[in-house]
Amino acid sequence: MKVMAQMAMVMNLDKCIGCHTCSVTCKQAWTNRTGTEYVWFNNVETRPGLGYPRTYEDQEKWKGGWELNGRGRLMLKAGGRFRKLLTIFSNPKLPSIGEYYEPWTYDYATLTDAPAQEHTPVARPKSLISGKDMKIEWSANWDDDLGGSTANAHRDPMLKNIADKVKFEFEQTFMFYLPRICEHCLNPSCAASCPSGAIYKREEDGIVLVDQDRCRGWRMCVSGCPYKKVYFNHKTGKAEKCTFCFPRIEVGLPTVCAETCVGRLRYIGLVLYDADKVLEAASTTDEHGLYEAQREVFLDPNDPEVVRAAEQAGIPRDWVDAAQRSPIHALINTFKVALPLHPEYRTMPMVWYIPPLSPVVDVVRDTGEDAEDTGNLFAAIDALRIPVEYLAELFTAGDVAPVDAVLKKLAAMRCYMRDINMGREPDASIPAAVGMTEEEMYDMYRLLAIAKYDERY
Amino acid sequence: MTKTPNDSSQIGMDGSLADALVRSRRFFTKGTVSADLRTLTKVGGRQADDFYRDRWSHDKVVRSTHGVNCTGSCSWKVYVKDGIITWETQQTDYPSVGPDSPEYEPRGCPRGAAFSWYTYSPTRVRYPYVRGVLLQMFREARAQHGGDPVKAWEHIVENPLRAKAYKSARGKGGLVRATWEEASEIVAAAHVHTIKKYGPDRVAGFSPIPAMSMVSHASGARFLNLIGGSMLSFYDWYADLPVASPQVFGDQTDVPESGDWWNAGYLIMWGSNVPVTRTPDAHWMTEARYRGQKVIAVAPDYADNVKFADEWLPAKPGTDAALAMAMGHVVLKEFFVDRETPYFTGYVKTYTDLPHLVRLDEVSAGSTTEGSTNEGTPTYTAGKFLTAADLAEHAGEENAAFKTVLIDARTGEAVVPNGSLGHRYGEAGVGRWNLELGDVDPLLSLLDTATESVVVRMPRFDTADGAAADLPRGVPARRVGGHLVTTVFDLLLAQYGVGRPGLPGEWASGYDDAASPYTPAWQEAITGVPAAAAARVGREFAQNAEESKGRSMILMGAGTNHWFHSDTIYRAFLTLTNLTGCQGVNGGGWAHYVGQEKVRPITGYTQIANALDWNRPPRNMIQTAFWYLHTDQFRYDQFGADTLSATTGQGQLAGRTTADVIAQSARMGWMPSYPTFDRNPLDLSDDAAAAGKPVGEYVVEQLKSGALDFAGEDPDAPGNHPRILSIWRANLLGSSGKGNEYFLKHLLGTDSSLRATETPEGRRPVDVRWRDEAPEGKLDLLMTIDFRQTSTTVFSDVVLPAATWYEKHDLNTTDMHPFVHSFNPAIAPPWQTRTDWDAWQTIAEKFSELAATHLGVRKDVVAVALTHDTPDAMANPHGVVRDWKKGECEPVPGVTMPRLVEVERDYGAVAEKMNALGPLVDTLGATTKGVTFELGAQVEHLRRKNGAVRGGVADGRPSLKRDVHVCEAILAMSGTTNGHLATQGFRTLEKRTGVRLADLAEEHEGKRITFADTQGPPVPVITSPEWSGSETGGRRYSPFTINVERKKPWHTLTGRMHFYLDHDWMTELGEGLPVYRPPLNMAALFAEPDLGNVSDGSPGQGVEGLTVRYLTPHNKWSIHSEYQDNLFMLSLSRGGQNIWMSDVDARKVGIEDNDWIEAVNRNGVVVARAIVSHRMPEGTVYMYHAQDRLIDVPLAETSGKRGGIHNSLTRLLVKPSHLIGGYAQLAFAFNYLGPTGNQRDEVTVIRKRSQEVRYQ
Structure with missing residues (x-):
């Protein structure tokens, strides 16, 4: 057992209001400068949608992350490291600026400076790449709220396997938001892709960083990251990425994106894991097993054995303490409501998500039945607007069972708490139906709903 | 699926050659390559990442907030490094709600997070600007008139050619830098000349929503109220005022704070897109679901909030009342008729009519x-x-x-x-x-x-x-x-x-029974919502209320409140909450969230802003009627006021136009009208004196003889319209100005794309004079104070540079949380910018200097509408209309016509008065909602706290010289921020009511919130008779809890909440009771094409394109027009004006996503790019409102001019019942009752245009 500590995040998508405050505060703090105009360490995507950069999840195209080779050994999807070195000067799997978006500004000064003229002055868009006039064709968040869905949404890579489950028609509309930062993976393919060894994981907290001195601008990390969360700074010629706000984390402050999240949906905490088990877990043959495999890499911070090993590994007492009261540990391992984003990339991502509930579809509503009624509770889960299959494509490599289980827990929690809210006798059979005790369900409710500052971080 | 273990013998990296290569890295780096060769970890030696540590470092963090009309009132940390504002993040130190509820933190939104961009952006107004052609003329005229700026101004504006020269140049560039000295001299001279020649009520000011920055709002308001100018309303003008609130509750608007959503057991979000428009509060809704709250969303599109709802009822736009009526039908049938529900019965007997x-x-x-x-x-x-x-x-x-x-x-x-x-x-x-x-x-x-x-x-x-x-x-x-x-x-x-x-x-x-109103089946045909769903949601709402004793809530928003007939929509909603005992209960009742910002320290603010400490009463004008007349939109109305009458009416509106009805309301004293008379009110006072008669007597006599008329009965006469408009903290022409092109043409006299035709003879007003030639360029001076360029600044004659929200002191509150907190400067105002308080002081000083000689001391006749919360509400027994002009009664000031009050104005002393708290508060106190507070001790406190003024008319009075002084004065003179006053007010009210009240504030009797307190974490306010709810004991604010728990009456006729309104005009409109009225039919009223019509543009077919319902909801990427020009918001959206439409509609006219399109109706032309999405319903387009015409707007093919803004396609339509006054709760108070500037009933034609766009 090699105990290591990892700073991790869980985002409760069921609470995400899609406001993008996280994106703006992050951008203002970190990438509001020349060379990173198009860079959003934190972005929020409307799903279904293409994401940023467009179709980044299509690994058949971009070859990010890992795969198992014919011998069951883990290799970078873009090819063995050796081949990578050989193709270092021509990287074919790099998104163009157009796949992100061509950043622009406006000639705002003309509003003040315009001489007397025939028409009202207007600020026209100017490319921040070329400086020239442009027609805006794409932005950092072009398909927000299903904008352009008819033209674009069917190209969402998640639909490849489940196209028959999703219809782009008014009556069937669904959407939800997916905020994304760097996953600070346990098995980062960006780091493995770097020919210069410039990307490293911090020993104490697992934050993945680019060494700005060592980076030679090969951009293999950009290709290697299946989440496309490493960016190329056009001015410095170096790679840059989300730093998990380490200058804040080091002084006990949550990341900017988390602290400014007005949906109060982000949790930050420490998890302990066994570094010796990562490779084995990442090499799990069946993609559907990857979620469970990753959970098993995590160590129980309350296990005296683990505490002892952590001490031996030089992990300070207060860090172990933090791991014990970590909301991340609770959400991933105790309540089991958080799921990893694209476990099939085999990077062992460390930003996890609670999948969203959604309104029931019209077919249930029109019957006049109350879909929220305890009796109908679980039937209604099958009639939710967001197809479970779609969520499974994101979080469990297509396996609907774990997603279904989470949604049922959330629904059961609401049902159970309603009795308490209305002053009725609570019904123990409701938590039991999803394998929880009443106390567990109540604790989960407090963590998800009341979510005080010091319980979130 | 369970984990499938890999055969452990195979686990490893890709191949031996690569392994060797990677393993070698171990010897070249200071880090550690993992044993399995996957990755590299590192301790120490990380100087390479110092860049990020440096980037994060800062010198100080200053607390401030955003003075934007969003009701957010969020507290922010503003970071400063090397004297430069770098960015902002939210404060998280709000007072706790308690252990069993989510907290307020971290209130904020992406727009607020992007604010600091403005500080140094190229759209920042850094210096004073004047349009070159005007500045040149002014300099010449000034020299010509011996350096007298007043004569210089007269020289320009009274000469038609010269006036036209600068007015027709408005909005066409050519602004040049001026000094504060020169720019303020022009502004002051214009005021002096206008007051002298036309009267002080020809000077208008517009600055909305004081709650968002009270001192900044009060700055210009105080100046204008000292000179006798007309301050324009905003709540009704924005169509945010729910007229149903005064009708039903006798209250302007009082709503639960967002924290109270948590207490609801059943929540319907009805036309309110909470994540977008109440971003900092939305979490209460998402979290309350986990407590088992059931959530329903009623929205025509799949809006951002729908994803949180258990059910989505996509009612067709504007049909919400039909759905609510059907729910009411179910509630009445099942909970009142089929069986009695004791909780409901007991409640409605006590608290309703x-x-x-x-x-x-x-x-x-x-x-x-x-x-x-x-x-x-x-x-x-x-x-x-x-x-x-x-x-x-x-x-x-x-x-x-x-x-x-x-x-x-x-x-x-x-x-x-x-x-x-x-x-x-x-x-x-x-x-x-x-x-x-x-x-x-x-x-x-x-x-x-x-x-x-x-x-x-x-x-x-x-x-x-x-x-x-x-x-x-x-x-x-x-x-x-x-x-x-x-x-x-x-x-x-x-x-x-x-x-x-x-x-x-x-x-x-x-x-x-689909044929019988108002059954569930009946509504299905209208709204599209299945009958079973409507019935069930109505039933569940009531069931939840019965079980929880009133914890069912309707969160209602602009989607339902911006319609012409929104008052009927709201009354259908309120029937649901009031029948089921939900009002005055935590977690229940109406939650109206549209522009309902709440000045919690209302009493102190009102004294300062209205200058009530020096002179009373103020001139407060209903802005909708103001612009309906003065932008000449009344000349384009094609239908009579009686078009809206019921078959059961008595024909009271027959044969009259809306303009006639406005004139009638004004002369009967129901609603204010400024400018009031067709004579300078200063001259009117002189004339009365010359005639040796009291003003009241003289004016009545003159009116009866016909020698004097109301200005509103001839609004196009040169002497009868406003001459000066000052705008600060607002963007009238880019945001709220319904009928934008009418503004440009008639008010400003510049180019417009107005396409409407004037009302033909036979349908024109009868009591209001029709002049053959409609004036163009009514306004002599448009002055704006702002920190960024807007659609208003570019059309202004004078633009003054304002300090931003991170550069001044001020106070901020909202109804969404029960705190008061402050603005504070992170940096001093840069370049030549000044705070609003400073800017208006500058103008006041220059004005006083010029006025001392040109105006001196004059007497002014102020006409005051019959006022709510005073005995005026008993002027018209039974709400019977009595029009003296028709001989139905005698004109009696204060009874059948406006009260007439003479006010002395010492024009040379305006600046001195502005800077000191005047003596009337000592003698008259301050009255809010009928409760008078005695302020002697507070004045003495302020004299010591702020220091006394020495010399001049204000000798010895408490200073208001600095913005901080004003903050202290507002806090000291309000019950919510001064426990002494709260208890004093309650004791006063106890005498009248005979019920116990003072204990509500006694826990804080000794608490006094000072400005310094507000500079720390947000401070909870004190329960006070200024509002209807209670925070006593730390509970969440919910309106009317004092009424319900203490049996204090509502301010209505019966003292209860009203289902029935018996005023003559309510009867005339058939709106005595809640009723469904569909959206206005623009095809019938204005000959627009029918909805769904597709025209190829051939002759006789009208404009080419598809006719759709045109809605302008609140924007995700801006707060009104603020932030829509912000580069971050533009980068996160589509970078310019957009119109959202359904894929089905787009296909009909060949429009694809991001195509350039034009939207055309009789009111104007818009050029935008299309966003095509299946989340939009067929037949309706959204142009999210207030995207300024300044960002990426090309020339329109239709007009050859710059494309318009969202309001280029709208216009004002005034509902006669909103003009009722002088009767019980239907009596005027500022921003409390008045016609709404609604805009939702409009239609437009949409077509694809050439994709080659030109900008010049």
Whole structure:
């Protein structure tokens, strides 16, 4: 057992209001400068949608992350490291600026400076790449709220396997938001892709960083990251990425994106894991097993054995303490409501998500039945607007069972708490139906709903 | 699926060669390569990442907030490094809500997070600017007139050619830098000249929403109120005022804080897109679901909030009242008629007008009810409330006509209960203005004791074109004091079509009776919402309320409140909350969230802003009527006011236009009208003096003789329109100005894309004079103070540079959380920017200097509308219209016409007065909602705290020189921020009501919130009679809890919440009771194409394209026009003006996503790019509002001019019932009652245009 500590995040998508405050505060703090105009360490995507950069999840195209080779050994999807070195000067799997978006500004000064003229002055868009006039064709968040869905949404890579489950028609509309930062993976393919060894994981907290001195601008990390969360700074010629706000984390402050999240949906905490088990877990043959495999890499911070090993590994007492009261540990391992984003990339991502509930579809509503009624509770889960299959494509490599289980827990929690809210006798059979005790369900409710500052971080 | 373990013998990296290569890295780096060679970890030696550590470092963090009209009122940390503002993040130190609830932190939104971009952006206004052509003329004229700037201004504006030269250049570039000295001199000179020649009421000011920065708002307001200018309203103008609130509650608007959503068991979000428009508060809704709250979303599109709802009811735009009426039908049937629900019955008997008696008027012979099954028998209409004046034994009592009557179920006798308006004033009412019923058990229905059943004609408007009709429905009735009466409850059942055995009339056969209003099946055809769903949601709402004792809530927003008939929509909602005992209950009731910002320290703010410490009353004008007349939109109305009348009406609006009705309302003293008379009010005072008569007498005499007229009866006369408009903290032409192109043409006199034709002869106003030539360029001066370039600044003659929200001191509150907190400067105002307080002081000083000689001391005649929360509310018994001009009564100031007050204005002393707290607060105190606070001790406190002024007219008075002084004054003079005043006010109110109240504030009697307190974490306010809810003991704020828990009456006729309104004009419009009225039919009213029409543009077919409903909801990427030009917001959206449309509609006219399109109707032209999405319903487009025309707007093909803004396609339409005044709760107060600037009923044609766009 090699105990290591990892700073991790869980985002409760069921609470995400899609406001993008996280994106703006992050951008203002970190990438509001020349060379990173198009860079959003934190972005929020409307799903279904293409994401940023467009179709980044299509690994058949971009070859990010890992795969198992014919011998069951883990290799970078873009090819063995050796081949990578050989193709270092021509990287074919790099998104163009157009796949992100061509950043622009406006000639705002003309509003003040315009001489007397025939028409009202207007600020026209100017490319921040070329400086020239442009027609805006794409932005950092072009398909927000299903904008352009008819033209674009069917190209969402998640639909490849489940196209028959999703219809782009008014009556069937669904959407939800997916905020994304760097996953600070346990098995980062960006780091493995770097020919210069410039990307490293911090020993104490697992934050993945680019060494700005060592980076030679090969951009293999950009290709290697299946989440496309490493960016190329056009001015410095170096790679840059989300730093998990380490200058804040080091002084006990949550990341900017988390602290400014007005949906109060982000949790930050420490998890302990066994570094010796990562490779084995990442090499799990069946993609559907990857979620469970990753959970098993995590160590129980309350296990005296683990505490002892952590001490031996030089992990300070207060860090172990933090791991014990970590909301991340609770959400991933105790309540089991958080799921990893694209476990099939085999990077062992460390930003996890609670999948969203959604309104029931019209077919249930029109019957006049109350879909929220305890009796109908679980039937209604099958009639939710967001197809479970779609969520499974994101979080469990297509396996609907774990997603279904989470949604049922959330629904059961609401049902159970309603009795308490209305002053009725609570019904123990409701938590039991999803394998929880009443106390567990109540604790989960407090963590998800009341979510005080010091319980979130 | 379970994990499938890999065969461990195979685990490893890709191959041995690569392994060797990677392993070698171990020897070249300081880090550690993992044993399995996957990755590299590193301790120490990380200087390479210092860049990020440096980037994060900063010198200081300053607390401030955003003075933007969003109701957020979020506290922010502003980071400063090397004297430069770098970015902002949210504060998280709000006072706790308690251990069992989510907290307020971290309130904020992406727009606020992007604010600091403005500080150094190229759109920042850094210096004063004047349009070059005007500045040049002014300099020349000034030299020509011996350096007298007033004469110079006159020289320019009184010469038509010169005036046209600069007015027609408005909005076309050519702004040049000026100094503060010169720019403020121009502004001051214009004011002096205008006051002298035309009168102070020809000077108007517009700055909205004081709550978002009270001192900044008060700056110009105080100046204008000192000179006698007209301050324009905003809440009604924005169409955010829910007129139903004064109608039903007798209150402007009072709503639960967002933290109270948490307490609701059932929540309907109705036309309110919470994540977008209440971003900092949305979490309460998402979190309350986890407590088992059921959430319903009613929205025409799949809006951002729909994803949180358990159910989505996609009602068609504008049909919400139909859905609500059907829910009300279900509630009445199942919870009142089929069985009695004790909680509901007890509640409505005590707190609503349902048991109160209404007289039934027999329909005069000859008229028949269409479709009546009772031909031959008399039919009735609902008449006036029965009052004590109608009962012989009570008729002699004080204020008898304002005391309503009910029947005591125990005795069967009529009783006059406490609490009605008649008890609010006069000696007899002392201690009796309360809702205590004693032994009386109000009888809800006369069904069991009726002596007869009669057919009442109930108005309906549910035909396809909205034409009026009526229905015969029976009510039980009996005679009281010789009058045939029934109860409001019986009328309500008749209106909702809920039948009871034995009553005559036409009734629904069941919920599935689609032909009978207002059944669930009936609404399905109108709204598209399945009948079963409508019935079930209505039932669940009531069930939840019954079980939880009122914790069902409707969160209602602009999607339902911006319609022409929104008051009827809201009354249908309020029927649901009020029948089910949800008002005045934490977690229940209405939650209106549209522009409802709340100045918590209202009393102190009002004194400062209205300059009530120096002169009373202020001139506060209803802005919708103001612009309806002064942008000449009245000249383009094609239909009469009686188009809206019910078949049951008396023809009171027949033959008259909306402009006529506005004029009538003004002359009867119902609504204010500024400019008031067709004479300078300073001259009017002189004339009265010359005639040796008191002003009141003289004006009446002049009006009767016809020598004097109201200015609103000839708004196009050169002397009768506003001459100066000052705008600060606002963007009238880019945001709220409905009928933008009318503004450009008539008000400003510059190019416009107006396409409408004027009203033909025969349909023109009769009481309002029609001038053949409509004026263009009415305004002599448009002055704006702003920190960024907007659609308003680029059209302004003078633009002054303002400090931003991170560069000044101010106060901020909202109704969404119960705190007061502050703005603080992170940096000093950069370049030549100044705070609003400073800027207006500069103008005031220059003005006083010029005015001392040009104006001196004058007397001003101020006409004041009959005012709410005063005895004026008893001016019109029974809400009967009495028009002196038609000889129906005598003109009596303060009764049948406006009150006339003479005010002395020392024009040379305006600046001195502005900078000191005047003496009237010592002697007259301060009155809020009828409660007068005695302020002597507070004035003394302020004299010590702020220091006293020395010398001049304000010698010895407390200083208001600095913005911080003003903050202290506002806090010291308000009950919410000064516990002494809160308890004092409650004690005053205890005398009148006879109920215990002062204990609500006693826990904080010694608490005084100072400005320094607000600079720390946000400070909770104190429960005060200024508001209707209680925070006592740390509970969440919910309105009307004081009314319900302490039996303090509402400020209405009955003292209860009203279902029924008996004013003549309400009856005329058929809106005595809640009713469904469909959106206005623009095809019928303005000859626009029918909805869904597709034209190829061939001759006679109209404009090419598809006709759709045109809605302008609040924008995700801006707060009104603020932030829509912000580069971050533009990068996260689509970078310019957009119109959202359905893929189905787009296909009809060949539009694809991101195509350039044009939207055209009679009001103007818009060029935008299309966003095509299947989340939009067919037949409706959204142009998210207030995207300034300054960002990426090309020239329009249709007009050849710059494309317009969202309001280029809208115009003002005034609803006559909003002009009612002088009667109980239907009496004027500023921003409390007035016509709304609604804009939702509009349609437009959409077409694809050439994709080659030109900008010049």
